[in-house]
Each structure stands twice: as C-alpha cells, then as structure tokens.
Amino acid sequence: MVYGLFLVSGLAVGSLYALGGIGLVILRNSTGVLNFAYGAIAAASAMCAWQVSDWGLPGVISWLSAVAVGMALSVAYGRFIAPSLAWREPAVKAVATLGYMLILLGVIGLIWDDALRKISLPSDTVAVSVLGVRVTLTRIIAFTVSVAVVVGMVQYLNRSRTGLNMRALADNRDHSALLGIPIIKTETLAWGISGALAGFTGLIFGSLVRLEPTVITFMVIPAVAAAICGRLHSLPLTLAGGLLIGVVESMLTLYRPAAGLRSMAPFLIAALVILWMQRGEKLTFAKGA
Amino acid sequence: MISIENLTVTFGGVVALDDLTLTLKEDVVGLIGPNGAGKTTMTNAFSGFVPIAAGKIVIDGANLLQLSPHKRAEWGLSRSFQKVQIVDDLTVQDHLLAVMDAQKTPRRDRPEIVAQVLDYVGIAACRDLLGEALNPYQKRMTEIAKCLVNEPKLILLDEPGGGLSETEMQRLRSVISGIKFKFGAQVIMVDHDVDLIRDVCASTAVLDFGKLIAFGPTDEVLQDEAVKTAYLGR
Amino acid sequence: MSKTIIMPLAALAIAVLILPALLSALWVKVATSAAIFALAAAGISLLFAQLGLINLAQIALVGVGGWIALRLNYGTEIPVTVIIALSGIMTAALGALLALPALRIRGLYLALVTLMAAGAFQILFNNFQFPNGGPGFWGVAQQSAADIRAPILAQTDQGYFRYTLIVMALCFGLVARHRVTAPGRAWAMIRQSEANAMAAGVNVTFYKIWAFALSGFLAGVAGSLLAGALGQLDARSFLASEGILLFALAVVGGVHSWLGAVIAGILYKLLPALLNDVGVSADIALILFGGALLHAIITAPRGIAGQLLAALQRNAG
Numbered sequence: 001m002v003y004g005l006f007l008v009s010g011l012a013v014g015s016l017y018a019l020g021g022i023g024l025v026i027l028r029n030s031t032g033v034l035n036f037a038y039g040a041i042a043a044a045s046a047m048c049a050w051q052v053s054d055w056g057l058p059g060v061i062s063w064l065s066a067v068a069v070g071m072a073l074s075v076a077y078g079r080f081i082a083p084s085l086a087w088r089e090p091a092v093k094a095v096a097t098l099g100y101m102l103i104l105l106g107v108i109g110l111i112w113d114d115a116l117r118k119i120s121l122p123s124d125t126v127a128v129s130v131l132g133v134r135v136t137l138t139r140i141i142a143f144t145v146s147v148a149v150v151v152g153m154v155q156y157l158n159r160s161r162t163g164l165n166m167r168a169l170a171d172n173r174d175h176s177a178l179l180g181i182p183i184i185k186t187e188t189l190a191w192g193i194s195g196a197l198a199g200f201t202g203l204i205f206g207s208l209v210r211l212e213p214t215v216i217t218f219m220v221i222p223a224v225a226a227a228i229c230g231r232l233h234s235l236p237l238t239l240a241g242g243l244l245i246g247v248v249e250s251m252l253t254l255y256r257p258a259a260g261l262r263s264m265a266p267f268l269i270a271a272l273v274i275l276w277m278q279r280g281e282k283l284t285f286a287k288g289a
Numbered sequence: 290m291i292s293i294e295n296l297t298v299t300f301g302g303v304v305a306l307d308d309l310t311l312t313l314k315e316d317v318v319g320l321i322g323p324n325g326a327g328k329t330t331m332t333n334a335f336s337g338f339v340p341i342a343a344g345k346i347v348i349d350g351a352n353l354l355q356l357s358p359h360k361r362a363e364w365g366l367s368r369s370f371q372k373v374q375i376v377d378d379l380t381v382q383d384h385l386l387a388v389m390d391a392q393k394t395p396r397r398d399r400p401e402i403v404a405q406v407l408d409y410v411g412i413a414a415c416r417d418l419l420g421e422a423l424n425p426y427q428k429r430m431t432e433i434a435k436c437l438v439n440e441p442k443l444i445l446l447d448e449p450g451g452g453l454s455e456t457e458m459q460r461l462r463s464v465i466s467g468i469k470f471k472f473g474a475q476v477i478m479v480d481h482d483v484d485l486i487r488d489v490c491a492s493t494a495v496l497d498f499g500k501l502i503a504f505g506p507t508d509e510v511l512q513d514e515a516v517k518t519a520y521l522g523r
Numbered sequence: 524m525s526k527t528i529i530m531p532l533a534a535l536a537i538a539v540l541i542l543p544a545l546l547s548a549l550w551v552k553v554a555t556s557a558a559i560f561a562l563a564a565a566g567i568s569l570l571f572a573q574l575g576l577i578n579l580a581q582i583a584l585v586g587v588g589g590w591i592a593l594r595l596n597y598g599t600e601i602p603v604t605v606i607i608a609l610s611g612i613m614t615a616a617l618g619a620l621l622a623l624p625a626l627r628i629r630g631l632y633l634a635l636v637t638l639m640a641a642g643a644f645q646i647l648f649n650n651f652q653f654p655n656g657g658p659g660f661w662g663v664a665q666q667s668a669a670d671i672r673a674p675i676l677a678q679t680d681q682g683y684f685r686y687t688l689i690v691m692a693l694c695f696g697l698v699a700r701h702r703v704t705a706p707g708r709a710w711a712m713i714r715q716s717e718a719n720a721m722a723a724g725v726n727v728t729f730y731k732i733w734a735f736a737l738s739g740f741l742a743g744v745a746g747s748l749l750a751g752a753l754g755q756l757d758a759r760s761f762l763a764s765e766g767i768l769l770f771a772l773a774v775v776g777g778v779h780s781w782l783g784a785v786i787a788g789i790l791y792k793l794l795p796a797l798l799n800d801v802g803v804s805a806d807i808a809l810i811l812f813g814g815a816l817l818h819a820i821i822t823a824p825r826g827i828a829g830q831l832l833a834a835l836q837r838n839a840g
Contacts, residue, residue, distance in 0.1 A: 034631060036767075084821050091577055091630045096820045098771055102813030109806030218764055221642050228635060260650040267643040274624065274636060336722050362724025374719035376711045387708035391724030435723060 006250045008130060012139040014246015015146040016205050017266065020223025021230065021238040022149055023197035027074075028232055029157075030166035030190040033082060034094040035074075039220030040104035041195060042202025043213040045070040047112050049203050050119045050211060059122040063203065070199020071192045073104065078191030083184075101217065108213045117211045124207065142204045149197065150239045166190055225266035229273050245269050290314050291443065291475065296344035298330055298499075305330040307499040309344070316469035317476045319490030319507060321483070323519065326496040328479045329371065332445045335477075336368055337361060348443060363392060365442030365474070369432040369449060377421040381412065381431050384420070385438045392439045406437045409471060410464055426457045433464060441474040449478065450485045458485065465489050487511065495519070531781060535692045542688075543681040553796045555684045555752045560585075560769065561788025562691050563745040565698055566738035567770050568778035568787075573702070573710035574734055576625060577634035579766045583644035584621075584739050586653075586761035588614040588746025593654040593756065596671045597662055603674040603751065607690065611743040618739015622732045641763035648758035655755050671754055687748050694741055695781040701737065706730060768812065775815040777826025786827050 020038065028034050035041075049066035053059065077100050085093050123137035157163035165186045169176045177183055201223075202216050209215070222245060229241020245266045252262035291313040298306040306327045322328050333339045335346060337358035346353040356364055367388075375384065385403050394402065407413040410430040415423060423431065429449060436444045449465070450458055466489050468476050480486055486493055486507060493510045495503040497519040503510045510516055543551060563585050570576040591610040595601055601609070624636045656671075657664025677686035701707055709730040712720035720727050750756055772790045777783025790812065795805045819826050825833075 081817060081821075089630060091634055092820060094631055094634065095577060095770075095774070096817055098767055099813045099816030099820065102768070102771060102809050102816065104813075106806040106809030106811075106813060109809065110804060214764070218762075221638060221763060224635060225639065225642075228639075232631075261646060264643050264646045267639040267646075270639050271636070271643075274628070274632065274639075336718070338718055338721075358721040359724050359726050362722060368722045370716075370719060370722075374715055376715045379708065379711045383708050383711075387705075387712050387725065388723045390705035390708060391726065439724060 002254070003251075004130075006254060007247060008135055008139070010247035010250025011243060012135075012142055012208060012246070013250065014243040015143040016201055016208070016219070016242075017222045017226045017245050018239045018242025019142070019146045019149070019197060019201045019204075020219060021226030021242050022146065022153070022235055023194045023201065024220075024223055024227045025230055025232060025235055025238050026153060026197070027190055027194035028227075030169050031078070031082065031187050032090055032093060033097065034090065034224070034227075034232065035077075035194065036094060036097045036220055036224075037077065037101040037104060038097075038194070038198050038223065039202075039217040040101040040108070040213075041070050041073045041198040042205065042219065043216035044073055044104055044108055044202070045199035046119065046202035046206035046211060046216055047108055047213060050117055050206065051112075053119065062119075066203040067196045067199040070197070070202065071195040074191045074195020074198060075188055078188055079184075082187075082191075101220075105213065105217055112213070119203070119206045119211050138204060138207055142208065145200065146239060146242070150235045153193075154235055162186060162189060222266035225270035228270040231273075231277065241269070241273070290349070291477075292347045294345050294347065296331075296334060296346065297342040298327075298334055298339050299342045300339075305339075305499050306334065309496075309499075309501055311494055311501060311504060313475070313477065313492070313494075315475075315491035317465060317478060317490045319486040319493035320477055320479045320496065321481070321486060321493060322496035325498075327499040328496055329447065330499075331496070332368060332447050332477075332479060335361075335366060335443075335445055359391065362388070362439055365440060366445070367436035367439055367441045367443075367474075368445035369429075369436055369447055371447040371451065371479075373425070373428045373432055375420040375423060375428045375431055377419065379420055380417050381407070381420075381423070381427075381434070382416045384431055384435055388435050388438050394438075402438055406434045409437070409467075410434045411460060425452055426454075429453065429461070430464070437468070437472055437474075441472060444468065444474050444476045446476060446478045446480075448480050450480055450482045461485075462488050483511065531692070531695070535688065539685050539688050543684050548680060550796075551680050551684050552752070553793055555680070555687050556749070557788040557792040558684070558687045558691050558785075559745045559748045559752065559788070560791045561785045562694055562748070563742050564769060564773040564776065564787035564791070565695060565781065565784035566741035566745075567773040568776075568784055569698055569701075569741070570734055570738050571774070572778040573707065573714065574731065575714050576734075577770070578621075578637050578735075578738065579634060579763070579770050580621065580637040580641040580644065581738070581742050582761050582766035582769055583641045583648075583763075584614050584618060584742035585746040585749065586644060586648050586756070586758075587617055588743030589750040589756045590648075590653055590746070591743070592747030592750040593671065594662055596750070597654055597656050597669065603672055607744055607747040607751075610747040611740045614743025614746065615736040615740035618742065619732045619736040621739070622735030625731055625735065626728055638763065638767075641766040645758075645761060645763045648761050652758060653750075653756040671751065673751060677751075683752060687752070690744065690748060694744060695784070698737070698741070699781065706733060710734060771812060771816040775812065775819050775826055777819075777828030777830075779825055780828050780832065782831065783826050783828035 024035060024038055045066040048069040049062045052065045053062040081100065085096050123141055126137040127134045157167055165181045168179065168181055169183060169186055205216055205219060226242035226245060227238050230238030248269065249262050249265040252258045252265060293309055293311045296306055296309040320328050320331065330339060334341060335353065341354055353361060353366065382403055385406065386399065389399055403416065404413065407416055410433055412427050412430045415427050433449065450461060453461060462485065465476060465478065468474055478490060490507050492505060493507040494501060495510060495516050502519055503513045503516045542554065546554060563581055567578055567581045570578045588610045591613050592606050595606045595609065596603065621637065621640060625633050651661050652663045654662030655664055656662065656669025673683065674686055677683040709720065709725045712723055712725050713727055713730060717727050769791060772787040773784065775790065776786035795808045798805060798808055823830060
C-alpha cells in the first residue's frame with residue numbers, strides 16, 4: 001500500500017523528467033542543440049498559464065497559452081539566435097542556450113514578483129483509485145502524454161517526410177542541404193515541438209510540484225539526466241530513464257538514512273549511465289559528443 | 290634498421306593492415322598506395338593510435354609496440370600529420386619547447402637546439418612568430434622542426450609535400466634528404482607525389498588493401514606492373 | 524621586468540593601497556567577495572581557455588573548499604593561512620578526481636558530467652550544511668555559529684580585503700606561470716589535438732589531471748577565503764545554478780587573461796549589489812548577463828577583457 005503510493009507519485013514525477021528529457025532529445029536529434037533554456041521556457045509557460053487563469057479565463061485557455069508560449073519562446077531562439085551558431089561544436093551551442101536561460105529567468109523575475117502561487121487545473125479535482133491510491137487526472141495525463149509522445153514521435157520520425165528530414169539533418173547538415181531538405185523549416189518545426197513540450201511540462205510541473213520559476217527552470221537538470229539515460233538520442237530510453245529516476249527518487253523517501261539525499265537520484269543514475277556507456281572501451285583519445 | 294613483423298590491424302571486421310612483414314634499412318623509405326590502402330593506418334600503428342591485432346615493430350632490437358604512445362616520442366619516434374598541427378597561439382619556438390619539455394631536454398641546451406634545428410629547416414626568422422602568423426610552408430617546416438628536436442631515431446612524415454609550391458618542394462626535398470646525415474634519424478615518408486618519392490626515397494614500399502604488393506629500390510618499384518595497375522592506374 | 528607583468532602589479536598596488544580607504548564598510552565586504560569569485564572564475568577560465576573544457580561545477584568546489592576551511596578552523600589550531608593552502612590542496616585532489624571522466628570524454632558530455640556533479644553537491648551541502656562550530660564530523664550545531672579565527676595580518680575587514688587581494692594575485696601569478704611554461708605548452712598541444720600532443724611526447728593524462736587539479740586548487744582557496752570573509756557559509760550560495768552563472772560570467776569576462784576573471788568576479792558580486800543600491804532589480808542583471816554571454820559566444824570569444832585589451836593596444840600604438 002505504502003509502496004504503491006510512492007510508486008505512483010514516483011511515476012508521476014518521473015514522467016515529468018521524462019517529458020523534459022524527450023523534449024530535449026527531439027530538439028537535439030534534429031538540430032544538434034542541447035537546450036539548457038528548456039526549463040526556463042517551461043517556467044515562463046507555466047507563469048503565463050497562471051496569469052491567464054488569474055485573469056479568470058477558462059482552464060482550457062490557460063492550458064493552450066502554456067503550450068503556445070512554450071512554442072513561441074523556443075522558436076524565437078531557434079529562428080533568431082541558433083542559426084548564427086549552426087557550425088559551432090555541440091558544447092558551444094549548449095553553452096549559448098545558458099545565455100537564453102539567464103535572459104528568460106530575468107524577464108520572468110521582472111514580470112512576476114516572488115509570491116506563493118498555485119495553479120489549479122480542472123483535472124486536479126477528478127481522481128481514480130490505482131493500487132489503492134487516489135490518483136488525480138493530472139498525474140494520469142502527465143504519464144499518458146509522455147508515453148504517447150514517445151510512441152507518436154518514434155512513429156513520426158520513422159514514417160513521415162518531415163520526420164525523415166529531421167533525422168537526415170541530425171546525421172549531416174551539409175548533405176541535407178545538398179539533398180534539398182528545407183533546413184530552416186525542419187529545424188523550426190523541431191524547435192516548435194520541443195517548445196510545446198516544454199510548455200506542457202512546465203504547466204504540469206507547476207501544478208503537481210511547485211509553481212516557482214527558478215524551481216521549474218532548474219528542472220532542466222534532472223531532465224538532462226533523463227536524456228543522458230537515452231544517450232541524448234533515444235526517445236524510449238529517455239522515457240525509461242526519466243521514469244526510473246522518478247521512482248528511485250520517490251522510493252528513497254522510505255529508506256530513512258537516504259531520505260535527505262534522495263534528490264541525488266537523477267545525478268547518480270546519470271553518472272552511472274555515463275560510466276556504463278564507456279564500459280569495455282579502450283580509448284586512446286577522449287571522445288567528443 | 291626497422292623490422293615490421295606480421296603486423297595486422299583490424300577495425301571491427303575490416304582488415305586495414307594484413308600480416309605485413311617488411312625490413313627497412315635505407316635512410317629515407319617511401320610508403321605509397323591508393324587511398325585506403327593502409328598508409329595512414331601504418332603510421333598510426335607506429336604511433337600507437339590504433340589497436341594492434343598481431344605482430345610487432347622491432348627497431349634496434351626493441352619492440353616499439355610495448356611503449357605507451359607518449360613514451361614513444363621519448364624513445365625517439367617523431368611524426369608529422371597529414372593535416373598540419375600548428376597551434377595558433379603558440380610561437381614556433383614554443384612548439385619546439387613543448388616537445389623538449391616532454392623529452393626533459395636540459396634547459397641550458399634548449400636555445401642551441403632550437404637555433405640549430407630552425408636554421409636547418411630554414412625558418413630561423415620565424416622563431417618568435419605565432420602559429421597563426423605562419424604561411425603553409427612555414428607551418429610545414431615547423432612540423433618538421435618539431436620532429437627533429439627530440440634526438441629522433443625514426444621520423445614518420447605523413448604527406449609532407451601537400452599544398453606546397455615547386456620552389457618550396459625543392460627546399461623540402463633537400464631538408465628531408467639531409468636528415469639522416471645531420472640528425473642520424475631514419476625517415477619513413479608517406480606521400481602521393483611520385484616525383485617527390487622518386488627524388489628522396491632510396492627504397493619504397495607499396496600497399497594496396499592493407500597488403501604489401503611491392504618493395505625494393507624506388508625506381509624498380511615504380512616500374513613494377515602490379516604497382517602500375519594498382520596505384521598509377523595504368 | 525617584462526611589460527606584461529607591470530600592468531597587473533600596478534593594478535594590484537592601486538587596489539591594495541587605495542581601494543580599502545575609498546570604500547565604505549559595506550563595499551569593502553562586497554569587493555572582497557568579488558575578488559574571491561574572480562579567483563574561482565580563473566579556474567573555470569583556465570580549463571576553458573587552455574583545454575576547451577567546460578566546468579559547470581566550480582561553485583561546488585568552492586563550497587568544498589569552504590567546508591574544509593571551516594572544519595579545520597573550528598577543529599584545529601592550524602594557522603588560518605596554512606588552512607587556506609591545505610584546503611586548496613585538498614580541493615585540488617577532488618578536482619583531479621573530477622578529471623577522471625575527462626580523460627575519456629570531452630565536449631558536451633564532460634560539461635554534463637560537471638553539471639551532474641554540481642547538482643549532487645548542491646544536495647549534499649543542503650543536507651549536511653556547513654560546519655558552524657558544532658560537535659561531530661559534520662560540525663553542525665543548532666545554535667548560532669561560533670566565531671572563526673581570522674588570519675593574523677587580517678583582523679579587520681579592510682585588512683581581510685587586502686589579504687584576499689594579495690592571495691588572489693599570488694594565485695593569478697601561479698596560473699600565469701603555468702601558461703608560459705611547460706604545462707601551458709602541453710595544454711596548447713592537447714587542445715589542438717590529443718594525437719598531436721601524444722606524438723610529441725606530451726603525457727596527455729597527466730596534464731589534463733593537472734589542469735583540473737589547478738582549477739580545483741583555485742576553487743578551494745576561494746572557498747576558504749569566502750569562509751573567512753563571511754564567518755559562516757550557507758548552502759544556498761552553492762547551488763548548481765550559481766555554477767552555471769559563474770561559468771557564463773567567466774566567458775563574458777574573457778577566459779584568456781586574469782583581467783577577464785576579475786571582470787567575472789565584479790559582475791558576479793559587485794554589479795548586483797550596485798544595481799540593488801540604485802534600486803534596480805537584480806533581474807535586470809540576469810538579462811544583461813544572458814545577453815552578454817550570447818554576445819561573447821557569437822561574436823567576442825575573448826570576452827570583455829579581450830575587447831578592453833585590444834582597445835588599450837590601439838590607443839598605445
């Protein structure tokens with residue numbers, strides 16, 4: 001019973017990490033950018049959603065506004081800043097997004113002062129019982145969407161024309177240009193999808209965990225840990241990694257000596273994955289990513 | 290004298306060097322072959338950059354392959370790379386000092402060695418220039434100078450003639466030809482330029498698909514029918 | 524004496540002799556913190572400029588250095604200056620440990636490893652807190668913190684500021700010395716290509732570990748100076764986000780010279796305090812920092828220091 005409770009809450013938090021990781025991996029696969037500003041985009045989206053519902057507009061509009069703001073902020077970076085770094089190494093592209101993260105954090109801080117806020121979603125009031133645990137619809141949505149996004153994206157990347165373009169772009173930018181793949185259009189689409197996911201993740205995180213911009217912004221760190229579990233490449237493994245991290249973190253609460261350190265789970269799991277990835281390799285030179 | 294005995298290098302299932310046995314005695318030995326024949330793999334095997342599946346490289350009675358890569362320079366192996374490896378923000382002198390640091394050359398001997406080597410390759414005037422200020426020929430000569438400051442026993446030059454003009458090639462030829470006499474090191478040179486090979490290499494080995502297809506005095510090798518078919522495309 | 528050393532020495536002399544007299548008590552404290560974080564930023568710059576390695580965990584190492592210094596200060600009678608050196612050396616050893624993944628990976632993955640380390644340390648600090656004179660290994664007591672010993676030569680805030688500046692300058696000298704001697708040349712070769720460095724006989728493993736250890740040493744010294752300046756440390760000063768911010772500012776300041784590190788320290792500690800003083804929100808500083816980081820990465824790889832030095836050269840010539 002008590003395990004069930006922590007399992008369910010672990011899966012809910014884990015699916016948020018997984019959603020974050022999936023958004024990061026989708027973007028990285030097609031543009032080569034690991035977007036550290038992902039969490040800040042999620043935070044801005046969640047704050048907008050709160051603002052919209054604070055104005056008294058219906059819940060659906062607040063949901064949509066989060067997704068729309070996430071897309072807009074992500075595409076803005078993808079269209080106006082990312083192209084000037086297109087030919088730089090992956091680490092430099094990633095570091096540049098730290099700049100965007102700081103800007104967004106600053107802007108959010110200017111617009112919304114520090115205050116205790118709550119975002120309540122219509123789905124919070126509906127609940128079902130799973131394993132004897134009351135589970136709100138919001139948690140179920142978070143979990144279902146992350147699984148659905150993974151299944152959907154894998155199908156999309158494998159089947160559709162744009163999906164193939166994204167994968168080609170990830171393999172080789174020069175060749176893709178020669179093949180006549182519309183680079184800008186394809187990349188913009190990837191930024192958009194990733195941004196929409198960020199917005200959605202921010203909204204759910206704000207509702208389930210805490211609606212505080214800095215907390216949501218640095219949720220990107222465990223999301224990166226989930227993405228590392230997927231080697232920054234595989235969507236199913238990222239999903240699995242995110243869920244595992246969430247469950248381990250939640251279960252550690254039950255083991256008293258480790259309870260205070262449970263939030264180290266993402267970092268330890270990611271570190272183990274990185275070590276495991278190098279198992280048996282005998283390298284003469286350090287490997288880049 | 291260098292003997293390569295049954296040297297085999299594989300990458301996954303691909304055999305890059307196939308049971309190569311070869312004894313090199315001449316001052317300057319050429320190594321030619323079509324693209325993908327295993328020339329660079331062979332220089333990398335000397336440097337310790339590729340996994341060796343079997344065989345050994347014995348130089349003056351010692352098996353080179355037992356040394357870790359950075360120890361080989363100390364032993365007396367130096368090399369240049371196909372793509373020049375000159376650091377933009379180091380001076381020419383610093384490039385040579387970096388090699389001597391690793392070699393633990395006594396500090397007081399260093400200025401003299403630098404002067405001597407730069408004088409030999411003919412870029413003494415560039416001593417204090419930064420890497421970014423050098424032209425391709427000066428960069429190439431800095432690379433060769435780097436190969437000469439560690440009291441080398443064996444020098445591997447990977448396509449030293451790439452992208453040089455005719456007069457620059459002339460100077461390069463005399464620099465390479467004089468190395469054995471002046472510094473006592475044997476030279477193995479990989480290049481595509483048959484004229485360069487003919488001018489400076491007493492003997493030449495030809496690789497194709499990781500196998501040795503000809504070896505002997507350069508003139509004879511270049512006349513060999515198998516070589517002409519494989520390499521010269523005639 | 525060469526020209527390159529005159530300017531830093533002159534700057535140091537002015538700072539040590541004049542600044543403490545000019546600044547009010549509050550600003551002396553702020554300037555001390557700025558100098559301390561300049562030292563930490565110098566470690567980030569060293570790794571980034573010399574080896575192209577991204578270290579987002581420098582703040583965590585500053586925290587470790589501070590933890591060791593507090594622990595030794597409360598638990599032993601060792602002179603404070605010796606404690607600072609010891610803490611630097613121990614943190615250097617930890618930095619060398621962080622280098623182990625760097626031997627096999629670089630680029631983005633290494634940055635991520637340091638980010639994970641920063642996240643883990645954030646939680647460790649938060650869980651165990653910093654020693655405040657309490658009993659046991661962790662040395663944390665519920666009551667308010669006991670006083671720590673200050674260096675004999677630095678009993679006042681002004682004195683401590685001078686002391687910090689001199690330690691900072693000595694450490695900068697140590698880094699500069701590394702850059703122009705064998706380690707600097709070896710690092711340059713490794714940055715160009717590891718194969719090239721190995722072929723030249725450079726012990727790549729050793730010099731990579733050495734760079735991390737030196738960077739860790741700077742963080743450890745900075746941490747112990749910070750512990751001395753504040754008297755007690757708060758886990759909230761060593762969040763992973765602070766590590767990201769300090770990295771960003773080191774790049775904005777310019778990673779290729781000591782001046783860049785000083786600018787990073789000023790931006791990190793002095794600018795927010797200045798903005799606060801004139802009633803401007805600290806969020807403006809974040810926006811400026813973010814914009815400056817993008818600017819530095821896209822168009823000005825040598826940072827503010829590079830642009831300043833270039834302007835000076837133009838005027839001189």
